[in-house]
Amino acid sequence: xxxxxxxxxxxxxxxxxxxxxxxxxxxxxxxxxxxxxxxxxxxxxxxxxxxxxxxxxxxxxxxxxxxxxxxxxxxxxxxxxxxxxxxxxxxxxxxxxxxxxxxxx
Numbered sequence: 001x002x003x004x005x006x007x008x009x010x011x012x013x014x015x016x017x018x019x020x021x022x023x024x025x026x027x028x029x030x031x032x033x034x035x036x037x038x039x040x041x042x043x044x045x046x047x048x049x050x051x052x053x054x055x056x057x058x059x060x061x062x063x064x065x066x067x068x069x070x071x072x073x074x075x076x077x078x079x080x081x082x083x084x085x086x087x088x089x090x091x092x093x094x095x096x097x098x099x100x101x102x103x104x105x
Contacts, residue, residue, distance in 0.1 A: 007013075
């Protein structure tokens, strides 16, 4: 297409489309991050609650199936590295409703 055939408002229109796409991508990324943070917080809370009520602890984590061991392609040692302190945030008095309000869209 020659320059004579390109409408005068083409560049502005194209820029507007790109801006809309980028804004939608950012909104989607924020929504995904929000849901993951709430999920991880809830998982940590559930683990901390089980540790308290069922007397779970490090010996149970060490005895878990090899699918979650340090050489596992799934976890790659995640439980030993991360779960040592995973209950510390959830032991606070902040309820899930606080996190929901914090990450409102």
